[in-house]
Amino acid sequence: MSTYDAIVLGTGGVGSAACWQLARRGARVLGLDRFPAGHDRGSSHGETRIIRQAYFEHADYVPLLRRAYELWGELEEKVDDKLFSQVGLLQIGPREGAVVSGVLQAAELHSLDVELLTATESERRFSGFRVPAEMHAVYERRAGLLYVERCVQAHCAAAIDCGAELRSGVNVLSWQDSAAGVTVRTDQGEFSAAKLIVTAGPWAGDFLRAINVPLIVRRKHIYWLPTAQPEYQAAHGAPAYLYELPHGVFYGLPAINERGLKCGEHSGGQVVTDPLHEARLLDPADQDRVLTFARDYLPGVSLTPAHRSVCFYTMSPDENFLLDRHPQAEHVFFAAGLSGHGFKFTGVLGEVLADWALTERTKLPVEFLSLARFH
Ligand SMILES: Cc1cc2nc3c(=O)[nH]c(=O)nc-3n(C[C@H](O)[C@H](O)[C@H](O)COP(=O)(O)OP(=O)(O)OC[C@H]3O[C@@H](n4cnc5c(N)ncnc54)[C@H](O)[C@@H]3O)c2cc1C
CATH class of the missing domain: 3.50.50.60 (FAD/NAD(P)-binding domain)
Incomplete structure (x- = not known):
C-alpha cells in the first residue's frame, strides 16, 4: 500500500x-x-525573475501565462506576501528580429496590451536604456518581476x-x-x-x-550593477529589460535594493555536466561581455559589480x-x-x-x- x-x-x-x-x-x-x-x-x-505575457518564443504559452498570473495572485493571498511587482518590460531589437516581431505577433493573436516604440520614443520615455537608431522597442505594461x-x-x-x-x-x-x-x-x-x-x-x-x-545544463552568471539613478529603480517605475543584439541577448531587472540593476546574458553559457559540484568562480570573459553591454546601453550604472551569482539553465533541444x-x-x-x-x-x-x-x-x-x- x-x-x-x-x-x-x-x-x-x-x-x-x-x-x-x-x-x-x-x-x-x-x-x-x-x-x-x-x-x-x-x-x-537571485532575487528576481521576469514575468510577461506577450511571449515571443511561442504564442502557445500565452494561455498558460494568463493562468500563471491568476495563480501568483492566489498564492499572494494565501501567504499574505507580495510576490509580484508590475514594473513593466522593455524589449529592444530589430523590428523584424525574433523578439520585437515575436512579441507583436503574440500580442496580436491574444489581444495583449503592448506598445511599439521607435528608438527616439523609447529613449525619451526610458532614459536609462539606449536604443540604436535602427532598432525598435516594445513595452509591455503588465509584465513585471517575481521575487524568486x-x-x-x-x-x-x-x-x-x-x-x-x-x-x-x-x-x-x-x-x-x-x-x-x-x-x-x-x-x-x-x-x-x-x-x-x-x-x-x-x-x-x-x-x-x-x-x-537530451537535456543540456548551462552555467549562467548574473551581475548586480550599483546605481543611484531613479531610471533603474523598481520603486521609481523602472522596467525589466531585454536586448536582442547581433552579438547576443542581454537582459536584466530593475534595482530593488542597494546591490543595483541586475544584468546578464541570456544567450550562450558554458555547458556543465555536474551542477552540484560546479565551481562558481568568476568567468572573466562572461563578465567582460556583460560589462561591455552595460557600458554601451545602460549609461547610468556602475561597471563594478556589487554582487554576482551563478545559476543554471536546463536546455531542451x-x-x-x-x-x-x-x-x-x-x-x-x-x-x-x-x-x-x-x-x-x-x-x-x-x-x-x-x-x-x-x-x-x-x-x-x-x-x-x-x-x-x-x-
Ligand atoms: C540566471 C537565470 C535567470 C533566469 N531568468 C528567468 C526569468 O527572468 N524569467 C523566467 O521565467 N525564468 C527565468 N529563469 C529560468 C527559471 O528560473 C527556471 O526555469 C526555473 O527556476 C527552474 O525551476 P525548476 O523547478 O525546474 O528547477 P529548480 O528550482 O532548480 O528545482 C529543482 C530542485 O530539485 C532538487 N533536486 C534535484 N535533484 C535532487 C536529488 N537527487 N535529491 C533531492 N533533491 C534534488 C534541487 O535541489 C532543486 O531544489 C532564469 C534562470 C536563471 C538561471
Whole structure:
C-alpha cells in the first residue's frame, strides 16, 4: 500500500508549486529536496525573475501565462506576501528580429496590451536604456518581476499549511515504477506513493534518462550593477529589460535594493555536466561581455559589480519545456528542460502536474510541450 498519493522529487520552482497544488486538493504529498526552500544551488534564486505575457518564443504559452498570473495572485493571498511587482518590460531589437516581431505577433493573436516604440520614443520615455537608431522597442505594461526565493518559500509554506510533508536534506538516488505505484530510494530510506512527479531542475537528466531527449545544463552568471539613478529603480517605475543584439541577448531587472540593476546574458553559457559540484568562480570573459553591454546601453550604472551569482539553465533541444507523463512509467510525470524561461510558469506547471497525478487529465493546453514533438 502506498504511503502517499504523490511524491514530488525536487521542491524548487516547479516542485514547490506542485506540492501546493496537490495538497490544496487534499492529496497526501511528500516533497523531497536536497536543499531548503529558497536555496541558491539550482535554478530558482537571485532575487528576481521576469514575468510577461506577450511571449515571443511561442504564442502557445500565452494561455498558460494568463493562468500563471491568476495563480501568483492566489498564492499572494494565501501567504499574505507580495510576490509580484508590475514594473513593466522593455524589449529592444530589430523590428523584424525574433523578439520585437515575436512579441507583436503574440500580442496580436491574444489581444495583449503592448506598445511599439521607435528608438527616439523609447529613449525619451526610458532614459536609462539606449536604443540604436535602427532598432525598435516594445513595452509591455503588465509584465513585471517575481521575487524568486520568496515565491518558492511561499509555495512550500502554502503546501505545508494544506498538509503536505516537505523534507529537505534528503538526497534522492533513484525511483522505480511498478503496477502498485512508485518507490523512491533516498539516502534516508525508501518512500512509496501512487504517483511520482519529477521536478529536479538541472538534475532532471539523472532521473529521466529513458525519455531519450537530451537535456543540456548551462552555467549562467548574473551581475548586480550599483546605481543611484531613479531610471533603474523598481520603486521609481523602472522596467525589466531585454536586448536582442547581433552579438547576443542581454537582459536584466530593475534595482530593488542597494546591490543595483541586475544584468546578464541570456544567450550562450558554458555547458556543465555536474551542477552540484560546479565551481562558481568568476568567468572573466562572461563578465567582460556583460560589462561591455552595460557600458554601451545602460549609461547610468556602475561597471563594478556589487554582487554576482551563478545559476543554471536546463536546455531542451528546441528550448521549449518538456511536460509529460513518463513514456515507460505510467505513474510518473515530469517537468524538465525549462530552458532558462520557466520560472514565471512554475505555478501553472505545478497545477498541470497535480491535475495529471490526481485525475489523469488537465484542461490547460499543454500538448505543445509533450515529448511527442521529438519522436
Ligand atoms: C540566471 C537565470 C535567470 C533566469 N531568468 C528567468 C526569468 O527572468 N524569467 C523566467 O521565467 N525564468 C527565468 N529563469 C529560468 C527559471 O528560473 C527556471 O526555469 C526555473 O527556476 C527552474 O525551476 P525548476 O523547478 O525546474 O528547477 P529548480 O528550482 O532548480 O528545482 C529543482 C530542485 O530539485 C532538487 N533536486 C534535484 N535533484 C535532487 C536529488 N537527487 N535529491 C533531492 N533533491 C534534488 C534541487 O535541489 C532543486 O531544489 C532564469 C534562470 C536563471 C538561471
